Amino acid sequence: SEVYRAGLSGIRPAVPVDVHALERAARKAVSAEAFAYLAGGAGAEATMAANRAAFARRQIWPRVLRDVSTRDLSIELLGRRRATPFILSPIGVAELAHPEADVAVGRAAAALDVPYVLSNQASRPMEEVAAAMGSRSRWFQLYWSASDELNESFVRRAEAAGCEAIVVTLDTHLLGWRTRDLDAAFLPFTRGQGIAQYTSDPVFAGLVRERAARSAGAGAASAARPKVTPTLLASAFAIARSGAHTRLVDGGVREALRSPLPRAAVETFLDVFSDPALTWKSLAKLREWTSLPVLLKGVMHPDDAARALDHGVGGLVVSNHGGRQIDGSVATLDALPGVVERVAGRVPVILDSGVRGGADAFIALALGATAVGIGRPYAYGLAVAGADGVREVVRNHIAELDLTMGLAGHRSVSEIGPDSLRAA
Numbered sequence: 001s002e003v004y005r006a007g008l009s010g011i012r013p014a015v016p017v018d019v020h021a022l023e024r025a026a027r028k029a030v031s032a033e034a035f036a037y038l039a040g041g042a043g044a045e046a047t048m049a050a051n052r053a054a055f056a057r058r059q060i061w062p063r064v065l066r067d068v069s070t071r072d073l074s075i076e077l078l079g080r081r082r083a084t085p086f087i088l089s090p091i092g093v094a095e096l097a098h099p100e101a102d103v104a105v106g107r108a109a110a111a112l113d114v115p116y117v118l119s120n121q122a123s124r125p126m127e128e129v130a131a132a133m134g135s136r137s138r139w140f141q142l143y144w145s146a147s148d149e150l151n152e153s154f155v156r157r158a159e160a161a162g163c164e165a166i167v168v169t170l171d172t173h174l175l176g177w178r179t180r181d182l183d184a185a186f187l188p189f190t191r192g193q194g195i196a197q198y199t200s201d202p203v204f205a206g207l208v209r210e211r212a213a214r215s216a217g218a219g220a221a222s223a224a225r226p227k228v229t230p231t232l233l234a235s236a237f238a239i240a241r242s243g244a245h246t247r248l249v250d251g252g253v254r255e256a257l258r259s260p261l262p263r264a265a266v267e268t269f270l271d272v273f274s275d276p277a278l279t280w281k282s283l284a285k286l287r288e289w290t291s292l293p294v295l296l297k298g299v300m301h302p303d304d305a306a307r308a309l310d311h312g313v314g315g316l317v318v319s320n321h322g323g324r325q326i327d328g329s330v331a332t333l334d335a336l337p338g339v340v341e342r343v344a345g346r347v348p349v350i351l352d353s354g355v356r357g358g359a360d361a362f363i364a365l366a367l368g369a370t371a372v373g374i375g376r377p378y379a380y381g382l383a384v385a386g387a388d389g390v391r392e393v394v395r396n397h398i399a400e401l402d403l404t405m406g407l408a409g410h411r412s413v414s415e416i417g418p419d420s421l422r423a424a
C-alpha cells in the first residue's frame, strides 16, 4: 500500500517500477563501461537468458475465495525470523554504480530489515558498511584466496563486524569470459576499484610489504618503505592498469610512484585473489577460524549439495552468478528442485540469478527455495538513486510478492508450494 499511496498522492518514485525501465535508467546514469560491468554476462549471455526463460516456463495457478486480507511474508532463516524471504546478493565494485556504493546498499537493506551479503570485492570496507547497518543482518561473502592467512583475516574481521554468516562463492575461482568487459578492455579491480576489503586488511598489507622487500632486495626496501595505506594500494592498482599516472595527481599516487610497493601490491592481489586449486578439503579450515554458519554459493548440482551437507554447511545458494561465469549453463530455477530434493529441508536453500520481481520470488519459493536473492535490480536502483533507489527496488519486490501471494490465494510463505504452480 505504501507504493500505491505514494502514487495516488503524486509522489514520483525515485526509480522506475518497471524492471526494463529501471535497467534503461541505470544505463543512462553510469558510464558505458560501468553499465557493461553491471549488466553483462558471460559469452553470448545464454545463461542470463536461460535464467529468465526458466521463470517464464512456470505459471502461478491462482486459487480464489480464501480470505487473504492479512498476509505474512516472514520466514525462518539461519535461526532468526525474517520479515521477508529476500536477501541482497553480494555485488562487487558497487562504486561503479554510485559513489556511496556498499554503504548506500547497507543503509537501504537495514531500513527494510533485509539481510545484505557484503561482497569480498566491495568498494567500502566491511567495517564501514557494518557501522551504517547498526544491528541489522549482514553476512560476508568470501572469495577463497590463495592465501589462507588472508582468508582467516577476512573471516575474523567479518565476525567482528557482526556478520551472521560466511558465504563462500564457489563459481568464481576463475573469472568468467565477460565479453562486454573484454570489449571495453575493462577489468575494474586493476583500476583500483572493488578492492576495499584488501586495502583495509592488515594481513594483505603485510603480504605486499613482504613481496616488495623480496623483489627490491632488503636494503632497497627498507630505504624506501612508506606505510602501506589504502590510498597507496588503490593508486597502485590504478597505475598498473592505466599507465596514465600523469593524470592522477593526489599525494598517494606520487608516493606510490616513488616506492617499490605498487608493483608488489598489484602482484600480491593477482596472486591471492582466488584459488583455482580449491577443493572440499580446504573448507574444513573455516571451522578453525569461525563458528558462524557457512553457506556455499554457486552450488547447482544435487551431488554437490549432498557433499556440502556432509561437510556441515549451514545453507546453500543455488546461483550461477547471474550468468556471468559460464555461458550456456543450467538456469538456477531448473537446478533448484534437484538441490531442494537432496537437501530435504536440512539446511536453507537460497536461489538467485534472474529474479526480477516478486512474482519470480513466488515461483522460486514454490519450487522449494527458502529465500530469494536480489542481484542486478538493486544495483540498478543504486545507480539511479543511491540508497533511496536500492530501498525502492527492494520494497517493490516485497510489495509485488505480497500482492502475488494474496491474488493467488496464499496467506503466508509457508503456504506457497508445488501446488501453487501449474505443473510444467
Ligand code: FNR
Pocket: 037, 038, 039, 051, 089, 090, 091, 092, 093, 119, 120, 121, 122, 141, 169, 297, 319, 320, 321, 322, 323, 324, 352, 353, 354, 355, 373, 374, 375, 376, 377, 379
Ligand atoms: C555479482 N555477483 C557477485 N557474487 C559474489 O559472490 N560476489 C561478488 O562480488 C559479486 N559481484 C557481482 C557484481 C555484479 C555487477 C553482478 C551483477 C553480480 C553475483 C550476485 O551475487 C548474484 O549471484 C547475481 O547478481 C544474481 O543474478 P541477477 O539477479 O543479477 O541476474
